[in-house]
Amino acid sequence: MDLRRLRYFLVVAQELHFTRAAEKIGIRQPPLSMQIRKLEETIGARLFIRHSRSVELTPAGREFQAAAIDIVARLEDAVAEARRYQAGNSGRLRLGFAGATYFHPAIPIIMRAYRTAHPDVVLSPEQSNTPALLAGLREGRLDVAFIRPPAEEGDLLTLRLCLDEDMVIALPADHALGDQDPLPLSAIAGEELILFPRDIGPGLYDSVLAACHKAGFSPRLGQEASQIASIIPLVAAGFGVAVVPRSVGSIRGEGTIYRTIADVSPRAPIALAFRTDDRSPLVADFLAMAARTARRHAKMRPGTLKRGL
CATH class of the missing domain: 3.40.190.10 (Periplasmic binding protein-like II)
Incomplete structure (x- = not known):
């Protein structure tokens, strides 16, 4: 169905006068009358009773008017929503x-x-x-x-x-190295290093190990954590030490302290x-x-x- 004809119909239904409706739409009256007749043929029902100086809606026309108002409103909403989406606003x-x-x-x-x-x-x-x-x-x-x-x-x-961001060393609060800040990375060479499985964070995992090797030692890998955030409770519980992104230091458990790395600091x-x-x-x-x-x-x-x- 031609959407333009729906709009023409609604204007005529509002004005109940073909000439006034044509002026409001911006076209001549004969083409408007022809479009309304084509709409009636498409629907298979008379929408208007035509008088010499005016028109009135038939019962079918009144039913169609309510549906047409809803259809046009929905379409306008859809167009507006599409434009908002295209503009990144919805x-x-x-x-x-x-x-x-x-x-x-x-x-x-x-x-x-x-x-x-x-x-x-x-x-x-x-x-x-x-x-x-x-x-x-x-x-x-x-x-x-x-x-x-x-x-x-x-x-x-x-x-x-x-x-x-840089990375820092997470230590148990009572660790012997806790009085030093910053710490060289090599200071934890003899410690159990808590890491997460490489398959869930290969970038950070490789960065930490590469920094340890650059600092001159191969770390002693200890308990694995399921994710970075879960490393901190393990450090607090004494399972070992860890090298974590500085922002993870916002997890302030009573049993964990953080120390800046003095020399070879991996990036995160x-x-x-x-x-x-x-x-x-x-x-x-x-x-x-x-x-x-x-x-x-x-x-x-x-x-x-x-x-x-």
Whole structure:
């Protein structure tokens, strides 16, 4: 059915006069009458009773008027919603967090800034490990994810470096090295080092081990933690020491202290991962907002870290 004819019908139904309706629409009266007749033929029912100086709606016309008003309103709402989405002002953004990235102080600032600028966009957060989030992006279950960059390459995702931070040593509160700050990394050479499994955070895992080797020792790997955040209770319980991103130090358990690394400090970058072929304005706006906010609130090295994961 021709949407233009629906609009013409509604104007005539409101004016109950073809000439006035034609003037309001901006066309001549004969073409308007012809369009209404074609609409009646399409429907298979008379919509108007025509008098010499006016028209009135038939019972079928009154029923059709109510439906037509609803159809046009729904269409206008759909058009407006599509335009808001295209402008990045509505819709749903599925956002992932990995490797305790949410502890970084800039992350909630980025989220708050985006929500303030796009109040009609629904943010759906999901916390998981890096490989699971990358799989979610590839499979279309996530749109963007804050991750600790992995070492492996691929061909579907882009990683854009967003934030960078150093790492610190987490010690039991009563540890003999607790009086020293900063500490050389080699000071923990004889300690049990608590790490998470490499398959859930390969980037950080490799960075910590590489720093230890650069400091002149191979670490004694001890208890594994299921994720970065769960390392801290293990340190407090005396299972060993750990090297964690500085932002994880916001977990202030009574049994754990943190010391700056004096020499060979591994880095803990945070990147935004997204599908390389994603043209969503929501994703584009979030990436731009994250870049602007990160520049203001944290150390940042802008640019693309890796293409094609």
